[in-house]
Amino acid sequence: MLSTWEEREGYSPLDERLPALAPVIAPLSKDEKAARQRLHVRRTYYRKLNLLQTLRDEVNQLEAEYERLVDKRQRDETYESVAGVTDLVGPDKVLADKYANLAEMKGQLRRQNEAMRVALLEYTQVAQRLQMVMETEDLTDAEHSGYSSDDTVTDLAMQRRSSLPSVMLPSLKTPVTLELCYEIGQRAYSEISWFRSSPHFITSGVSVFGWRDKRVRDGERVKFMLHKTFYGITEFDLSLRSWSVIGSPTRMKSLFSPAMRPQVLPIQVVDEDNVVMLRQFSTPDGKVVVESVFLTTRLEVPGGHLIVTRSLSRDLLAPYVPMDTTHHQWDDFFVWVLSQSSGEHGQDCTLCLGGEFDVLMTVGSEAWLMELLFMVLRWETAVLGPIFSIQSS
The missing domain is CATH 3.30.530.20 (START domain)
Structure with missing residues (x-):
């Protein structure tokens, strides 16, 4: 469980692999202060990079989850459109399943077409x-x-x-x-x-x-x-x-x-x-x-x-x-x-x-x-x- 300070400072497991800041025992010289400051900046930089990558991974996961939910919602709407016809059996049920599959494929093709249009542009x-x-x-x-035969x-x-x-x-x-x-x-x-x-x-x-x-x-x-x-x-x-x-x-x-x-x-x-x-x-x-x-x-x-x-x-x-x-x-x-x-x-x-x-x-x-x-x-x-x-x- 992270402490409040760790959460505020963006603490992550990466900190365990970074060089630790040694405790100050005596007054530091000018060079020692500069070295300590560089180490502090380095730790902060890599900590922010790690946090940024974590956020990017979360965005990718959320986008994938969103696409999955959209597909599920479209499938549900498709099935609901044919749910009014009860007790479908035999050829009617086969046609209803085909209709649902075609509707799902239509949505996929529409998204694919939009992606291809963007790529073409x-x-x-x-x-x-x-x-x-x-x-x-x-x-x-x-x-x-002057005159040239260069193609x-x-x-x-x-x-x-x-x-x-x-x-x-x-x-x-x-x-x-x-x-x-x-x-x-x-x-x-x-x-x-x-x-x-x-x-x-x-x-x-x-x-x-x-x-x-x-x-x-x-x-x-x-x-x-x-x-x-x-x-x-x-x-x-x-x-x-x-x-x-x-x-x-x-x-x-x-x-x-x-x-x-x-x-x-x-x-x-x-x-x-x-x-x-x-x-x-x-x-x-x-x-x-x-x-x-x-x-x-x-x-x-x-x-x-x-x-x-x-x-x-x-x-x-x-x-x-x-x-x-x-x-x-x-x-x-x-x-x-x-x-x-x-x-x-x-x-x-x-x-x-x-x-x-x-x-x-x-x-x-x-x-x-x-x-x-x-x-x-x-x-x-x-x-x-x-x-x-x-x-x-």
Whole structure:
């Protein structure tokens, strides 16, 4: 039976195997006090480790007991559901037993399916990180090398060298920090929340492939949003797929019309949730290039996840003077994707895709809205597959 002091100090059988603290016989020297203090700290450390392991073992035992009780409760409920039919004999009793077994198996398969879903999401995250690293290395190697027969050089890099003008990547004065990424993400979320709650907006009132629009003018900028509910796919799954497209320079390029001759190149991979990129659009003759250096960041928000692509201040860039005679224009843009859980059990996802345009782009023309819709449909195709398919006769 442990004493009150032993219980308070977390005494365990491990103490019997630890070096004992010798009683103090005489005043201790400075070195002896230090040695005694080290021994005391060591005993305390191992005592806490042992207590922590004991608690972990108890948690595992309680979880196993909980699973056993849940299984027993499900079996009891299953048997109760067929208990109303009394005096089952012969084939009826066999069917009742089979029904109970199938109900129990159904519960086991449901739990197994949930575990496999979680594992699949983890594998998808790892694959996405590897893809981003490989793309960054391939594109960087391609920029610093001439024609190569190396199989590791991607088709994108080969195509860029052969059909598009060479790109001089701007550099940053100092690397972008996680603190700056977090600040940009939080500021964007505040602006998005204000826009979504604003009652002063206009809409076309139509639905195209399930997408509905909303926009409002704010000074010299037009804020817009398209929203749609996706059924049968969770918010986490859809946000992860969205990030695999938007967070990848190679796949992001596919969201833009080929007529814009887009190029998207990585500048800095801050971490798995933050990437700095360069985006360029060029005219068919290649004499004018519109470019942006922007941050793509992903963050968790109440009820879901937010992906933000926002131009960085040019003050963050090192002096940048293109070597060719091409006319370069800088473009500031802001686009975001917000995914939130919906449905009774969170089995569906409501997705909002929005951003900002300059007012001059929208005056007297709906072409910008059509191009925006095409970009959204390209995103949906890249994330979920074709929107419609041609059926064979």
